[in-house]
Amino acid sequence: MIKVTIKCFSQVKYALNQNELVLELKKGFRSSDLEKTIRIKAKGQLDNISLRIAINQQYITKNTELKDGDEVAFIPPVQGG
Amino acid sequence: MIKVEIINKPITPFISDDSRKQIGAELVFNGRVRNTEHGKKIIALEYEQYEGMAEVELKNIAVKTCDKFPIRDLLCRHRIGIINVGEISLHVLICAKHRKEALEAMNWFISELKKLVPIWKWAIMTDNTRIPSECEH
Numbered sequence: 001m002i003k004v005t006i007k008c009f010s011q012v013k014y015a016l017n018q019n020e021l022v023l024e025l026k027k028g029f030r031s032s033d034l035e036k037t038i039r040i041k042a043k044g045q046l047d048n049i050s051l052r053i054a055i056n057q058q059y060i061t062k063n064t065e066l067k068d069g070d071e072v073a074f075i076p077p078v079q080g081g
Numbered sequence: 082m083i084k085v086e087i088i089n090k091p092i093t094p095f096i097s098d099d100s101r102k103q104i105g106a107e108l109v110f111n112g113r114v115r116n117t118e119h120g121k122k123i124i125a126l127e128y129e130q131y132e133g134m135a136e137v138e139l140k141n142i143a144v145k146t147c148d149k150f151p152i153r154d155l156l157c158r159h160r161i162g163i164i165n166v167g168e169i170s171l172h173v174l175i176c177a178k179h180r181k182e183a184l185e186a187m188n189w190f191i192s193e194l195k196k197l198v199p200i201w202k203w204a205i206m207t208d209n210t211r212i213p214s215e216c217e218h
Contacts, residue, residue: 010201010203054134057131057137073131073134080159
Protein backbone atom coordinates (compact mmCIF):
# COMPACT_ATOMS: atom_id res chain seq x y z
CA MET A 1 0.00 0.00 0.00
CA ILE A 2 1.00 3.64 -0.47
CA LYS A 3 -0.18 6.76 1.35
CA VAL A 4 -0.90 9.99 -0.53
CA THR A 5 -2.10 13.40 0.63
CA ILE A 6 -4.74 15.19 -1.43
CA LYS A 7 -4.92 18.97 -1.17
CA CYS A 8 -8.39 20.38 -1.80
CA PHE A 9 -9.12 23.86 -3.16
CA SER A 10 -12.11 25.82 -4.39
CA GLN A 11 -14.87 23.57 -5.80
CA VAL A 12 -13.03 20.42 -4.70
CA LYS A 13 -12.88 21.73 -1.13
CA TYR A 14 -16.53 22.77 -1.35
CA ALA A 15 -17.63 19.38 -2.71
CA LEU A 16 -15.65 17.27 -0.22
CA ASN A 17 -15.92 19.73 2.67
CA GLN A 18 -12.28 19.10 3.53
CA ASN A 19 -8.99 20.94 3.11
CA GLU A 20 -6.95 17.79 2.89
CA LEU A 21 -7.42 14.03 2.67
CA VAL A 22 -4.94 11.26 3.33
CA LEU A 23 -5.72 8.04 1.48
CA GLU A 24 -4.12 4.62 1.51
CA LEU A 25 -4.07 3.23 -2.01
CA LYS A 26 -2.95 0.02 -3.69
CA LYS A 27 0.52 0.09 -5.19
CA GLY A 28 0.24 0.89 -8.91
CA PHE A 29 -2.65 3.33 -8.39
CA ARG A 30 -2.48 6.05 -11.03
CA SER A 31 -3.47 9.71 -11.10
CA SER A 32 -6.50 8.95 -13.30
CA ASP A 33 -7.67 6.29 -10.81
CA LEU A 34 -7.42 8.81 -7.99
CA GLU A 35 -9.35 11.41 -10.00
CA LYS A 36 -12.18 8.86 -10.44
CA THR A 37 -12.11 8.19 -6.68
CA ILE A 38 -12.34 11.90 -5.89
CA ARG A 39 -15.17 12.47 -8.35
CA ILE A 40 -17.12 9.57 -6.77
CA LYS A 41 -16.53 11.02 -3.28
CA ALA A 42 -17.89 14.36 -4.54
CA LYS A 43 -21.20 12.67 -5.44
CA GLY A 44 -21.68 14.47 -8.74
CA GLN A 45 -20.68 17.93 -7.55
CA LEU A 46 -17.55 17.90 -9.74
CA ASP A 47 -19.19 16.36 -12.82
CA ASN A 48 -19.02 19.47 -14.99
CA ILE A 49 -15.73 20.77 -13.65
CA SER A 50 -12.44 20.13 -15.42
CA LEU A 51 -9.63 19.24 -13.06
CA ARG A 52 -5.94 19.63 -13.80
CA ILE A 53 -3.65 17.45 -11.71
CA ALA A 54 -0.54 18.51 -9.82
CA ILE A 55 1.76 16.03 -8.12
CA ASN A 56 4.19 17.43 -5.58
CA GLN A 57 3.21 20.96 -6.68
CA GLN A 58 3.89 20.45 -10.40
CA TYR A 59 1.30 20.14 -13.12
CA ILE A 60 1.35 16.74 -14.83
CA THR A 61 0.06 16.08 -18.33
CA LYS A 62 0.35 12.28 -18.38
CA ASN A 63 -1.43 9.64 -16.36
CA THR A 64 1.16 8.98 -13.68
CA GLU A 65 1.70 6.18 -11.19
CA LEU A 66 1.49 7.55 -7.66
CA LYS A 67 4.24 6.97 -5.13
CA ASP A 68 4.20 6.71 -1.38
CA GLY A 69 4.24 10.21 0.16
CA ASP A 70 3.02 12.04 -2.94
CA GLU A 71 1.04 15.26 -2.51
CA VAL A 72 -1.72 15.44 -5.11
CA ALA A 73 -4.00 18.34 -5.96
CA PHE A 74 -6.96 18.29 -8.34
CA ILE A 75 -6.97 21.81 -9.61
CA PRO A 76 -10.26 23.31 -10.78
CA PRO A 77 -10.10 26.27 -13.20
CA VAL A 78 -7.91 28.89 -11.56
CA GLN A 79 -9.11 32.44 -10.92
CA GLY A 80 -6.16 34.64 -10.03
CA GLY A 81 -6.08 38.31 -10.85
CA MET B 82 14.46 42.78 -12.86
CA ILE B 83 11.76 40.28 -11.98
CA LYS B 84 9.96 40.35 -8.65
CA VAL B 85 6.81 38.44 -7.72
CA GLU B 86 5.08 38.29 -4.35
CA ILE B 87 1.93 36.75 -2.96
CA ILE B 88 0.93 38.64 0.16
CA ASN B 89 -1.86 38.53 2.72
CA LYS B 90 -2.23 42.27 3.36
CA PRO B 91 -3.23 45.40 1.41
CA ILE B 92 -1.07 45.99 -1.64
CA THR B 93 1.47 48.79 -1.56
CA PRO B 94 2.17 49.89 -5.16
CA PHE B 95 5.70 49.61 -6.52
CA ILE B 96 7.55 52.91 -6.57
CA SER B 97 7.67 54.79 -9.84
CA ASP B 98 11.40 55.28 -10.29
CA ASP B 99 12.68 58.40 -12.08
CA SER B 100 16.24 57.05 -12.18
CA ARG B 101 15.47 54.58 -14.97
CA LYS B 102 17.01 56.35 -17.95
CA GLN B 103 16.43 53.67 -20.62
CA ILE B 104 12.70 53.27 -19.99
CA GLY B 105 10.21 54.93 -22.31
CA ALA B 106 7.17 53.08 -20.99
CA GLU B 107 6.17 52.32 -17.42
CA LEU B 108 2.89 50.44 -17.37
CA VAL B 109 0.87 49.76 -14.21
CA PHE B 110 -2.10 47.42 -13.91
CA ASN B 111 -4.34 47.24 -10.85
CA GLY B 112 -6.97 44.51 -10.66
CA ARG B 113 -9.75 45.42 -8.22
CA VAL B 114 -12.62 43.51 -6.62
CA ARG B 115 -15.96 44.28 -8.28
CA ASN B 116 -19.17 44.49 -6.27
CA THR B 117 -21.06 41.77 -8.14
CA GLU B 118 -20.59 38.10 -8.99
CA HIS B 119 -22.87 36.82 -11.74
CA GLY B 120 -25.31 39.61 -11.06
CA LYS B 121 -25.41 39.12 -7.28
CA LYS B 122 -24.08 41.70 -4.83
CA ILE B 123 -21.00 40.70 -2.84
CA ILE B 124 -19.12 42.42 -0.04
CA ALA B 125 -15.70 40.87 -0.67
CA LEU B 126 -13.76 38.11 -2.35
CA GLU B 127 -11.58 35.70 -0.44
CA TYR B 128 -8.61 34.53 -2.48
CA GLU B 129 -7.03 31.20 -1.60
CA GLN B 130 -3.78 29.89 -3.01
CA TYR B 131 -2.00 26.57 -3.29
CA GLU B 132 0.82 27.73 -1.07
CA GLY B 133 4.24 27.22 -2.62
CA MET B 134 3.03 26.22 -6.07
CA ALA B 135 1.22 29.52 -6.70
CA GLU B 136 4.34 31.64 -6.21
CA VAL B 137 6.50 29.23 -8.25
CA GLU B 138 4.02 29.31 -11.15
CA LEU B 139 3.78 33.10 -10.95
CA LYS B 140 7.57 33.39 -11.10
CA ASN B 141 7.75 30.95 -14.04
CA ILE B 142 5.24 33.06 -15.99
CA ALA B 143 7.14 36.25 -15.18
CA VAL B 144 10.38 34.68 -16.47
CA LYS B 145 8.65 33.46 -19.65
CA THR B 146 7.16 36.93 -20.20
CA CYS B 147 10.61 38.51 -19.97
CA ASP B 148 11.98 35.92 -22.41
CA LYS B 149 9.14 36.45 -24.88
CA PHE B 150 8.99 40.26 -24.88
CA PRO B 151 11.80 42.86 -24.86
CA ILE B 152 10.95 44.34 -21.47
CA ARG B 153 13.32 45.37 -18.70
CA ASP B 154 11.32 44.92 -15.50
CA LEU B 155 8.28 42.94 -14.40
CA LEU B 156 7.10 43.40 -10.83
CA CYS B 157 3.96 41.73 -9.50
CA ARG B 158 2.11 41.63 -6.19
CA HIS B 159 -0.91 39.35 -5.84
CA ARG B 160 -2.94 39.63 -2.67
CA ILE B 161 -4.72 36.68 -1.03
CA GLY B 162 -7.13 36.45 1.90
CA ILE B 163 -10.25 38.57 2.24
CA ILE B 164 -10.27 41.58 -0.12
CA ASN B 165 -13.13 44.02 0.17
CA VAL B 166 -14.99 45.38 -2.83
CA GLY B 167 -12.96 48.16 -4.44
CA GLU B 168 -9.58 47.04 -3.11
CA ILE B 169 -6.64 45.92 -5.25
CA SER B 170 -6.09 42.18 -5.67
CA LEU B 171 -3.37 42.31 -8.34
CA HIS B 172 -0.71 44.95 -9.00
CA VAL B 173 1.70 44.64 -11.93
CA LEU B 174 4.35 47.07 -13.12
CA ILE B 175 6.15 46.55 -16.43
CA CYS B 176 8.94 48.74 -17.77
CA ALA B 177 10.14 48.67 -21.36
CA LYS B 178 11.84 50.88 -23.89
CA HIS B 179 8.59 51.33 -25.83
CA ARG B 180 4.88 51.12 -24.96
CA LYS B 181 4.00 48.45 -27.56
CA GLU B 182 6.05 45.70 -25.96
CA ALA B 183 5.00 46.78 -22.46
CA LEU B 184 1.30 46.55 -23.40
CA GLU B 185 1.71 43.19 -25.15
CA ALA B 186 3.74 41.78 -22.28
CA MET B 187 1.17 42.93 -19.72
CA ASN B 188 -1.67 41.32 -21.63
CA TRP B 189 0.21 38.03 -22.06
CA PHE B 190 1.42 37.91 -18.45
CA ILE B 191 -2.05 38.42 -16.99
CA SER B 192 -3.64 35.96 -19.42
CA GLU B 193 -1.12 33.25 -18.45
CA LEU B 194 -1.55 34.06 -14.75
CA LYS B 195 -5.28 33.50 -15.13
CA LYS B 196 -4.69 30.13 -16.81
CA LEU B 197 -2.00 28.63 -14.60
CA VAL B 198 -1.48 30.17 -11.17
CA PRO B 199 -3.37 28.08 -8.57
CA ILE B 200 -5.32 30.86 -6.92
CA TRP B 201 -9.10 30.80 -6.48
CA LYS B 202 -11.80 33.20 -5.35
CA TRP B 203 -14.62 32.65 -2.88
CA ALA B 204 -17.43 35.17 -3.06
CA ILE B 205 -18.60 36.57 0.27
CA MET B 206 -22.24 37.46 -0.20
CA THR B 207 -24.18 40.22 1.56
CA ASP B 208 -25.58 37.65 4.04
CA ASN B 209 -21.97 36.57 4.81
CA THR B 210 -22.32 33.17 3.13
CA ARG B 211 -19.19 32.07 1.29
CA ILE B 212 -19.33 30.23 -2.02
CA PRO B 213 -16.74 29.39 -4.69
CA SER B 214 -16.67 32.10 -7.32
CA GLU B 215 -17.77 31.02 -10.78
CA CYS B 216 -15.81 33.80 -12.42
CA GLU B 217 -13.15 32.57 -14.88
CA HIS B 218 -12.31 35.89 -16.56
